[in-house]
Amino acid sequence: MASPQELSDFLSSVEQRAFKQAVYAVRDDDAALDIVQDAMIKLAEKYGDRPAAELPLVFTRILQNRIHDWFRRQKVRNTWVTLFSNMGKKSDESDDFDPLESLSAPDDSEIHQDGAFKLERSQLLQALESEISKLPARQREAFLMRYWDELSITETALAMSCSEGSVKTHCSRATQALAKALKLKGITL
Amino acid sequence: MNRNEDTLSTREADQFGLTAAALLRQGSQSLPAGVKDRLYAARIKALSVKKPEKVRIAQHVLASSSGSWSSGSRSFWDNVGWVAPLVVLVFGLIGIAQWQQDSRINDIAELDVALLTDDVPPDAYADSGFLGFLKNGPLSESDQDSLSSVKTPS
Numbered sequence: 542m543a544s545p546q547e548l549s550d551f552l553s554s555v556e557q558r559a560f561k562q563a564v565y566a567v568r569d570d571d572a573a574l575d576i577v578q579d580a581m582i583k584l585a586e587k588y589g590d591r592p593a594a595e596l597p598l599v600f601t602r603i604l605q606n607r608i609h610d611w612f613r614r615q616k617v618r619n620t621w622v623t624l625f626s627n628m629g630k631k632s633d634e635s636d637d638f639d640p641l642e643s644l645s646a647p648d649d650s651e652i653h654q655d656g657a658f659k660l661e662r663s664q665l666l667q668a669l670e671s672e673i674s675k676l677p678a679r680q681r682e683a684f685l686m687r688y689w690d691e692l693s694i695t696e697t698a699l700a701m702s703c704s705e706g707s708v709k710t711h712c713s714r715a716t717q718a719l720a721k722a723l724k725l726k727g728i729t730l
Numbered sequence: 731m732n733r734n735e736d737t738l739s740t741r742e743a744d745q746f747g748l749t750a751a752a753l754l755r756q757g758s759q760s761l762p763a764g765v766k767d768r769l770y771a772a773r774i775k776a777l778s779v780k781k782p783e784k785v786r787i788a789q790h791v792l793a794s795s796s797g798s799w800s801s802g803s804r805s806f807w808d809n810v811g812w813v814a815p816l817v818v819l820v821f822g823l824i825g826i827a828q829w830q831q832d833s834r835i836n837d838i839a840e841l842d843v844a845l846l847t848d849d850v851p852p853d854a855y856a857d858s859g860f861l862g863f864l865k866n867g868p869l870s871e872s873d874q875d876s877l878s879s880v881k882t883p884s
Contacts, residue, residue, distance in 0.1 A: 578772035589781035
């Protein structure tokens with residue numbers, strides 16, 4: 542049974558990774574933070590009495606389910622928003638909107654301070670994250686669970702509710718797609 | 731066999747995946763302070779609703795009390811609490827069985843009293859003719875006449 546300290550340590554170790562994984566999926570920082578918070582609360586509330594060794598797999602599964610739920614809710618919401626936005630739409634509303642006001646310059650001061658190496662790493666990371674975001678959901682999940690979460694094929698299959706063969710296929714396709722996309726950008730890992 | 735140059739072997743794919751994961755891991759360490767704060771707050775909130783651990787006190791109290799009634803009385807009653815309904819159930823069943831037996835004895839006694847105090851002796855009930863009489867009722871006048879005419883010559 543995981544003690545409060547063990548649970549705290551576990552959450553501390555996975556929260557940033559979970560946030561990034563959620564961002565890759567939903568591409569929205571606020572939504573990703575909400576998803577991670579919900580997943581943490583669900584884990585503590587429902588599975589807080591589980592042994593510490595079981596927490597990584599359970600948390601991964603909860604996180605993926607939360608991401609799927611978010612997409613379902615978005616789908617329903619978008620349906621209603623599209624429906625109502627077509628009603629009473631004013632043509633002059635778009636004239637007041639200036640896209641430049643909503644854009645913010647990337648905070649790259651740190652990059653300039655630390656030199657070319659850090660710039661290169663940052664650009665490499667950005668390219669990699671961008672390509673990961675473009676992967677199909679199942680491939681992205683399999684890739685991140687296998688290599689980032691370091692789950693075994695069996696554990697990944699369990700978390701994704703699919704066969705081990707499917708996990709291997711998803712991983713392989715994700716890796717090939719990422720390598721190919723990065724190579725087109727002149728990047729080789 | 732010609733292998734496409736763009737296609738990675740299994741070993742190369744694993745190597746690529748591990749390298750990419752290492753890069754992603756490094757990137758996740760440099761999150762903005764605002765995001766880190768919100769993640770910290772989320773963690774604290776999650777810990778505040780943690781499912782409580784199951785506490786096993788009773789056995790320790792019993793072991794430490796070593797038969798002392800005052801210190802271990804609460805745990806003693808916790809342990810024997812389930813026995814009380816069982817005892818009540820057993821005594822209840824015994825009582826019901828006793829009551830049924832008494833009731834059966836009383837019924838038999840009433841029957842005996844009725845038989846012994848009746849005008850007809852108990853042996854009559856063993857006679858098939860008397861049972862037929864009870865079943866068919868008293869004889870009609872014509873039956874009595876025919877019976878008397880049969881009996882007269884003798």
